[in-house]
Amino acid sequence: MSQTYTYQFNVPVSLFRKTQYFNTFLRKRGQGVFVVLVFVGALALLAANTLGGVQMSNVMQMCYIVCLIALPLCCFACEQATRRYRDDATDVAMRNVSVNDGWLKFRVSGNADSEKLEWSQIMAVFETRDMFLIYRDADKYLALPKDVVGDDAQGLRELFARELGRSFHVRV
Incomplete structure (x- = not known):
């Protein structure tokens, strides 16, 4: 599991x-x-x-x-x-993100719908000093701050690398 x-x-x-x-x-x-x-x-x-x-x-x-x-x-x-x-006060909207080796699911507060994506639907993930940027396409992305990730950063890094291969980019 x-x-x-x-x-x-x-x-x-x-x-x-x-x-x-x-x-x-x-x-x-x-x-x-x-x-x-x-x-x-x-x-x-x-x-x-x-x-x-x-x-x-x-x-x-x-x-x-x-x-x-x-x-x-x-x-x-x-x-x-x-x-x-x-x-638009979007900065105060809470985001919920769940990630595992089968899918990525996210929801923004105030929006009744959540979105569940298979890894094949993710274009790329970029790791920067401050965040993971998860791109669905060239214009739609989700920023996952590293200060929220904490000690899970290495596990996420390995998951992104395993699921996305060359579409996972480290730009630290």
Whole structure:
């Protein structure tokens, strides 16, 4: 018989913000580095064009301007989602999560339905310093804070690795 891990918790605004930035910039390996390099390259082109006197076509200028705008817009989108989360008082909603080697079940207070998923329905799980992010698909995920997990962290890590194989990612 397998062990079932059950947790009841809420996701504070600060942790939700971390999930937004992780999902936007760090979920895919190298994505954050690429975004920063493009932004730095666009800054270099801006400096060369305005301070260095390098003549650039309108197309080149539009390209580096779009690249300079994209990073702040991504950060703005993360902050807007965080504000909506805070304003909707979603941070106080209790979540119930149960996990074992056959399924994952979760429910959010105020929602009568609970959802039970087979492991084949889970796209990926990411472990970060503060949480386990359990992705159903690219846009739907559940953040399980590590401070709630406590001493079960190693058992969960082994369960995720066994059930998901290469779809379990450690990003500590």
